[in-house]
Amino acid sequence: MGFPILSIMLLVPLAAGLACLFLSAGAARMTALVATLVNLALGILLWLNYDIGGAQWQFTEEASLFAVFRYALGIDGIALMLIVLSVFLMPICILASWDAIRTRVGEYMAAFLFMELLMIGVFAAQDIFLFYIFFEAGLIPMYLIIGVWGGDNRIYASYKFFLYTLLGSVLMLIAMLWMVNEAGTTSIPVLMQYDFAPSAQTWLWLAFFASFAVKMPMWPVHTWLPDAHVQAPTAGSVILAGVLLKMGGYGFIRFSLPMFPEASAQFVWLIFGLSMVAVVITSLIALVQHDMKKLIAYSSVAHMAIVTAGLFAFNIQGLEGAMIMMLSHGLVSGALFLCVGVIYDRLHTREIERYGGLSINMPRYALFFLFFTMASIGLPGTSGFVAEFLSLAGVYQVSSGATLILTTGIILGAGYMLYLYRRVAFGEQVNADAAAMPDLNVREWVMLAPIAAAVLWMGIYPESFLAPMRQDIAALDARLARAAPEGDADVQIGEPNARAANYVAEEHAAAAEGAH
């Protein structure tokens, strides 16, 4: 065991968070920014030192605590990418809160730093109980962020958020206890190789599903998300959309699929069904929203449905597509919430109708907003396309019908996002106060530009992001192979046609020529 970089990445926000509790507003802001930047640097270091094609679990650390509780950290490529996403978004969130948060700044920054600690912990944990603690405790800072610094209806939203997510986790905890009892280990890597009896898998799968489906969120347990987003401060929305929603997907790929392959195969159509419903219905709902954040929240549900469908396609394209979708959505929807935040800070309303014609007075803002809108609707060249394309290509190998329904998302997505963009950025400047808003300042530019660069990078050269995950996805694919559902395509090669479709006999032509 070399340099305990993962522990350091947990310690830095912890220490900084504790410090923030006792610091003045200005000092707390600066401390939080420095701490998150340090963690970002560590995250980059982690990525650079990650040995692609090396051991499956790297940077492992282990220490026994009391009883069966162990402190075990370690990451594979999948976890690596999600950790990098988290540490990348954190400094941006701190910047987004720079001027917007005026009350209890120290506590706010502390909540964010604890949040970071818990997020990294979730992705790095190698012990199932350690994972559980990070996974559930992640709720608390977010609950506080919404409940204390949120909008007018924040109590309802935070309560709804809490109720939903807690409901799922109780079942998951029971399942975990049973599993540990059965397999005799709390180590996630070992459990990932353990073959539970298929009959038991069904129940375990459902218990985990209850928790992950809420976190995703999948239809119909998604209704906490729009409220939570609407009430949360901008940075809260960014983290919620950017990282917290990814915990559900991470759960599926880390637990449900490798630990219960047979049960996963058994429930493929449940997942596909819910995903199809989610894509169509939440996209339609997004179309009629008047609140910008609600619109983007509903679009998140639709995008996450592509993730679940891709994960349960049981093939490499589906899994890699789902992972890229998680990363891409983390960046893009995070950036979209920032875009909303930028104008919310100026006008203090999320009502779409209160804006209009922003291209005129905020051209740079309009450009960023357009770029992220296009990334959200999966324009090739942005990360959104690679994500959508791979996931759906994966699903197609299982079911053409499901793919057809899921792909309607590209039409509906274009519909609601462009409709939103038109109402915000195009048209005449009907609202004088909106027309008087200044363009992006340096701080906002610094928030948005790195995300735009990352989105473009992932769209044009996704290999950088796919390469670290390749081996882990391949291993998972191999483990799933025994249960993989049969595709509906079933190509049967027949006798090829002897002639091209527009074959014309030369004699016919000659005869015609003769007659002429």
Added chain:
Amino acid sequence: MITLIVFLPLLAAIIAGFGNRALGNTLAKSVTTGALSIACALSWPIFLGFLSGTMEASVVQVLPWVQSGTLTFDWSLRVDTLTAVMLVVVTTVSALVHLYSWGYMDEDPDQPRFFAYLSLFTFAMLMLVTANNLVQMFFGWEGVGLASYLLIGFWFRKPSANAAAIKAFVVNRVGDLGFMLGIFGTYLVFQTTSIPEILEAAPAMSGATIGFLGYRVATMDVLCILLFIGAMGKSAQLGLHTWLPDAMEGPTPVSALIHAATMVTAGVFMVCRLSPMFETAPVALDFVTFIGAATCIFAATVGTTQWDIKRVIAYSTCSQLGYMFFAAGVGAYGAAMFHLFTHAFFKALLFLGAGSVIHAMHHEQDMRYYGALRKEIPFTFWAMLAGTLAITGVGVYHLGVGFAGFWSKDAILEVAYARGTDLGNFAFWMGTFAALLTSFYSWRLMFLTFWGKPRWADSEHIQHAVHHGHDEPEEHNPAIQEDAGHDVTHTVPSPNYSAGTGGYHPHESPISMLIPLGVLSLGAVLAGQLFAPAFLDSAAFWNGSIFYNEPLIHAMHAVPTLVKYAAFIVMVLGLAAAYLAYIKDTSLPARGAEQLGPVYRFFYNKWYFDELYRMLFIIPAFAFGKAFWRFVDKGMIDRFGPDGAAWIVTKGSAAAKRVQTGYVYSYALVMLLGLVAAITWVLF
């Protein structure tokens, strides 16, 4: 070299787009126009190289894109004969349109952005035509869609322009759904997205069947039809055509470049690029033929009734694209590409000419307010005349002379006839009838615009110009002036608007607009004559880049003389009818429209497609969205889920109520403690 051709426009777009105001109008315009001129100058040698047979097909690798299991594709640039044809079409028209826009957009406040979009479009189009795999083609496909969206909505203050831009994007996405499924299916069957590999493997799959949506169908047919649905969207074929006429909201140079010469022909290009694959799919080809022929006649009927000069040309484009598709459908890919090639010149010419007329008439687009412009803007008149002679296919078979459209359109009609199938005959008759209508609406446009007496007096635009003096920049801002929406307010089908000039003097366009008109006129006159042998009769020219059907071409040359003259005869008939109705007796159109009441209204209202789609898709989408939101999300899930739980909790315990009203810290602490306690309890 090809790398330079493709990426120069991108570079120029980036410079002009981000430089924007810092760079200034002139510099931004020079950079983009210069880049396109270089790209154009580099493209012609490639084309001529393929024409003379000295160039070989090649592929330049740029960067790997995605590697996911066996699904891999790269960024790469392919150059072969087919690409070379598209290269010259795209870069030539684009360079000319850039130049033309110097004059046309001269008074627009936002010029760097406009030129950046134009160059960005050109880049995307070049990526499309150089694609060596289906996914890169899709990249270009969506890229041109983005540029089209931005340019249609360029004057973003106008609600109609915004609506048209969204419509264009979303309708195209319907086609893209088919394209994407087609790519997925192709990958599933062939385990590759590389176009050469697919084309090589396709014949062996021609007898295969595949499960699709629960049915067992012929593999190649379903793949080709899915891909073709993408082509229908981009090329505005019947059913997915509704966005194209609305796209005329964009500035006229955009209409010329994107919605006439290049982007809308991407679908034809795709079918030709994949022609060996389509030849393994007889049902798909029949579908292509049918859609092509139906669009051809549908759009022509609508074109005869429109008053907006740009909309007439837009429907004409739609109709001409139909010709290209049914030519491809019956196996004459060379003829389809030839028509694409000649059409690019004469249709861009017609649009730019119309732009020049609109410019002269102070942004009036309604032809009922035109008339007698022949003497006022002679250069534009002669250019438009060349375009009209080309599109109506003027030429004499036995003399072997004719304008561009004569060569390509006649070849298409002959080949449809020579194909000898029922569908081929259907296409031939539809095409011939559409040629009659083409001639009628093209001459109608000419007569209404350039002949007769001036009818300018009643035009709001003209009055505006006269009363306010048309040299004030803000008065001249096309963002406020150009407006394609007169058919809503004036439904009287009569060109007999009150005569008189209203004191207005049209002015010929500046030289930067006339040069492109001159160059394109040359193309409209000569492109057919010069290149017909290569495009139609030379397997060596195509050199395997499309499926070349030698016997069919022989049969094409052997059709009866009457068939060869069919297009010429209907052209004369159309001209005569237009002459009668719009010069000889100008009360005829109104009386005719009255006589034909329902039929006229059906055509005039574009076969009610927009209304139908509005009822079928748009209204239900919003209604369902509202219903799902109100009744499912809020009415059911929330009511019986969290709100229900809250109700029980609040009723059940006052302590819980206190928790909800504030003490979040303690709540959180209780939760964490409970958690640890639960684990500990179960474990020990």
